[in-house]
Amino acid sequence: MRHSASHVMAEAVQSIFPDAKFAIGPAIEDGFYYDFDLPRSLTPDDLPIIEKKMSEIIRADLPFTRREITKKEAQKLFASQPYKLELLEEITDDKVGVYEQGSFIDLCRGPHVNSTGDIKAFKLISIAGAYWRGDEHNAMLQRIYGVAFATQKELDEHIARLEEAKKRDHRKLGKELELFVISDEVGNGLIIYGPKGGRIRAVIEEFWRQEHFANGYEILYTPHIGLSKLWQTSGHLDFYQENMYSPIDIEGQEYYLKPMNCPFHILAYKSKMRSYRDLPLRWAELGTVYRYERSGVLLGLLRTRGFTQDDAHIICTPEQVNSEISEVLRFSLHIWHVFGFHKYKVYLSTRPAHSIGTEQMWQDAQEALRKVIDENKLEYEVDEGGGAFYGPKIDLKIEDALGREWQMTTIQFDFNLPERFNMVYTGADGQEHRPYMVHRALLGAWERFFGLLIEHYAGAFPLWLSPVQVKIIPVADRHLEHSRKIIAELKSRGVRVEVDDRSERMNLKIRQAQLEKIPYMLVVGDKEVADNSVSVRRRSGEQLPIQPLASFLETLTAEIANKV
Numbered sequence: 001m002r003h004s005a006s007h008v009m010a011e012a013v014q015s016i017f018p019d020a021k022f023a024i025g026p027a028i029e030d031g032f033y034y035d036f037d038l039p040r041s042l043t044p045d046d047l048p049i050i051e052k053k054m055s056e057i058i059r060a061d062l063p064f065t066r067r068e069i070t071k072k073e074a075q076k077l078f079a080s081q082p083y084k085l086e087l088l089e090e091i092t093d094d095k096v097g098v099y100e101q102g103s104f105i106d107l108c109r110g111p112h113v114n115s116t117g118d119i120k121a122f123k124l125i126s127i128a129g130a131y132w133r134g135d136e137h138n139a140m141l142q143r144i145y146g147v148a149f150a151t152q153k154e155l156d157e158h159i160a161r162l163e164e165a166k167k168r169d170h171r172k173l174g175k176e177l178e179l180f181v182i183s184d185e186v187g188n189g190l191i192i193y194g195p196k197g198g199r200i201r202a203v204i205e206e207f208w209r210q211e212h213f214a215n216g217y218e219i220l221y222t223p224h225i226g227l228s229k230l231w232q233t234s235g236h237l238d239f240y241q242e243n244m245y246s247p248i249d250i251e252g253q254e255y256y257l258k259p260m261n262c263p264f265h266i267l268a269y270k271s272k273m274r275s276y277r278d279l280p281l282r283w284a285e286l287g288t289v290y291r292y293e294r295s296g297v298l299l300g301l302l303r304t305r306g307f308t309q310d311d312a313h314i315i316c317t318p319e320q321v322n323s324e325i326s327e328v329l330r331f332s333l334h335i336w337h338v339f340g341f342h343k344y345k346v347y348l349s350t351r352p353a354h355s356i357g358t359e360q361m362w363q364d365a366q367e368a369l370r371k372v373i374d375e376n377k378l379e380y381e382v383d384e385g386g387g388a389f390y391g392p393k394i395d396l397k398i399e400d401a402l403g404r405e406w407q408m409t410t411i412q413f414d415f416n417l418p419e420r421f422n423m424v425y426t427g428a429d430g431q432e433h434r435p436y437m438v439h440r441a442l443l444g445a446w447e448r449f450f451g452l453l454i455e456h457y458a459g460a461f462p463l464w465l466s467p468v469q470v471k472i473i474p475v476a477d478r479h480l481e482h483s484r485k486i487i488a489e490l491k492s493r494g495v496r497v498e499v500d501d502r503s504e505r506m507n508l509k510i511r512q513a514q515l516e517k518i519p520y521m522l523v524v525g526d527k528e529v530a531d532n533s534v535s536v537r538r539r540s541g542e543q544l545p546i547q548p549l550a551s552f553l554e555t556l557t558a559e560i561a562n563k564v
């Protein structure tokens, strides 16, 4: 039905732009799109006109009919359609299928619904630019996205979800709440954190460090660049170079920006002899890496070129691997709970056709992963053959407030790097053995995690993460002096507090604080000054009873400590 809707949209566009050139129009999740080459740029005002035409075609209940014609006939039929001709070039069969409805005919494998009347509920959503075949050397086409559902109710619900998602868009909120900046003057896909975003990151990093130390990790710091020889040994230059930036020449030697942190951790491991008694080693790093992504796929915080992974490598004996994996998963779920996420889905990816390592290693590793998933009673799906060539992995998808899944945590075995770098430890038998190595990114990339956090909370961060936790609102200028005393007291208890000392009306100041999504507002007037009390409002608009400053402070600091 969705694919049929794209044909109906193409017919509607053809009726409005008789010279339109048609590229491709597939069905996608929840809907469809079609790429057109048109004589002018579309505007949002065009969408209702196209929708109206589509509705007419649907009401007319025109049948979709399939025909098989020879390639030669097709070339004649699509003589004025250069994109269709290009597609035809690549078809090796002599026969091709075409689908026709009303006045529109398309080169198409189908299948389709019987007639246009079977398209029940649809809406056109947006217009975007798209290169022909996704290649920036090709012509820029205009893409119209639409959604289609079996019932109006499902469509309405979907539209409501889209509206909500738009309100929560991290790019929009990032700007409004002054969390981060993306500037053309810096370059695509590189993020600047302003003081508010920076404060949130600092709070989370502090928490992250404490948790890692408490859970048996040590924290490493490693350089941003490394010699080409290092990336040769690691295999990145052979298998990953298209994702890396061009080298930097320093004194005739080539350095690369790091796309991953692993080789540095391995060199730290190899800096001395290791015995089985030293293992397991759990080494974590907030490591900023750089990877080349095509400019067309960059998206706010979600897809960037420079990002910070909350990376860790666990180096252990084969006997320790079960309990280590179990521990990593437990630790991951604990952290996700603290950030307010309670729904996950696990994906287990197993051995692909081309891979390294023995069958025994793969079996052990996959069993370790499966066992841990079972122990934690998690719902999971197996991606048969979906592992990396160097080892199996589990990925954790986190569900947000809108029910969307975000792939965040990854736990990966690696049978490759320990070989390439010849990592060894001395076993109880006095012989050299190869350790197991597991890569783990818990939050994933900080940037992506922050994007998720912003959208999940719609910018209204929990108290413990809010860059400003309390806003003091003096009713008049004569209450400023007392307000400053309150600030000093709150600050001495580690509370992040600001005062709105503008000579504006109180209601305007309250509204401003609500827009900034500050958890608590303290209104200070004559009565509050007289008995050292505070009138407390939450950002939801809820008004709490007037209370002594001391008792508010108790509640506040307890909430912050409990990560509310």
Ligand SMILES: [Zn+2]
Residues within 6 Å of the ligand: 003, 007, 025, 099, 106, 107, 108, 109, 110
């Ligand atoms: Zn089609």
Ligand SMILES: [Zn+2]
Residues within 6 Å of the ligand: 260, 261, 262, 312, 313, 439, 440
């Ligand atoms: Zn790694």
